[in-house]
Amino acid sequence: MLGKSLASPLLTFDSRTCFCFSPQPDLTTTAPIVNVSLSNGVQPHVIRGSWTSILSSRKWELRSTTQKHNFILSDVERKTWEACRQALSVFKFSVDEEDKILGKAFGQIHSPYWGEERKKEVPTYELVNEVVDYLRSLNLSDEDLSKLLKKFPEVLGCRLEDELRTNVQVLEKEWGIKGKSLRNLLLRNPKVLGYNVDCKGDCMAQCTRCWVRF
Structure with a gap:
């Protein structure tokens, strides 16, 4: 959900309550317009807050209603x-799921993987x-990709040439994994696409991206 980024109002509300802050350019020391939409008909327990900030440029806050x-x-950036x-x-994801996948892939949401x-x-659209x-070229259907992206959203943030293509080549040359075997492996362990170190038993503290896990 898109909302206005504002300076720390005190809000206590039901977890399924949605707030829409209408953008107001060139406002000073003015409380924003607040539209309250309740998904379950329950009134929020406490809603109070005041803002005295100068809004010099528009910023948008993407806020999931379920996460x-x-x-x-x-x-x-929003566009x-x-x-x-x-x-x-x-892939028929919800907006929340799309935000979570993109957010984890590109650092907007913290991921232990990185x-x-x-x-x-x-x-950019082109990059994604x-x-x-x-x-898709790895014999993965859209249904397969939907499962893979939910399981390993960070794959979208991996480097195409240096990681994805290189790792697929390693799997084929070193272990003879390709075709149907590759598809099955990627559905089971898609993180292999992002491996970029091999500690060879001497830990480099990058376990989430190490071939030793393969």
Whole structure:
């Protein structure tokens, strides 16, 4: 859900209550317009707050109604993000699921998979679509891809040439895994697509991306 980013109001409300803050350009020391929409007909317990901030530029907060995943995007970034959602629309995910997949893949939502290495990024439609098209080329149907993306959303943030293509080549050359065997492996352990280190038993503290897990 899109909402106005504001300075720390005190809010206590039912977990399924939705708030829409209407953007107001060039406002100073003015409380925003608040539209309250209740999904279950229950009134929120306490709603109170005041804001005295100068809104110098528009920022948008993407807030899931079912998950606590919040991140701030500018107008331009928001449009780019919505385009990336379109790249995933064929899989019939909900908006919340699309935000979670993209957020984990590109650092907007913390993922233990990346550790501290992943910086926040707003991807392009072309980047997301390119990865999806490559995954399709590995004999994965849209149903397969839907399962894979839910299980390992971070795959969209992996480098296509240096990680995805390279790892598929390693699997084929080193272990003879290709075709149907590759499809079965990716559905069982899709994280293999993002492995980028091999500690060879001497731990490098990058276990989530190490071939030793294979």
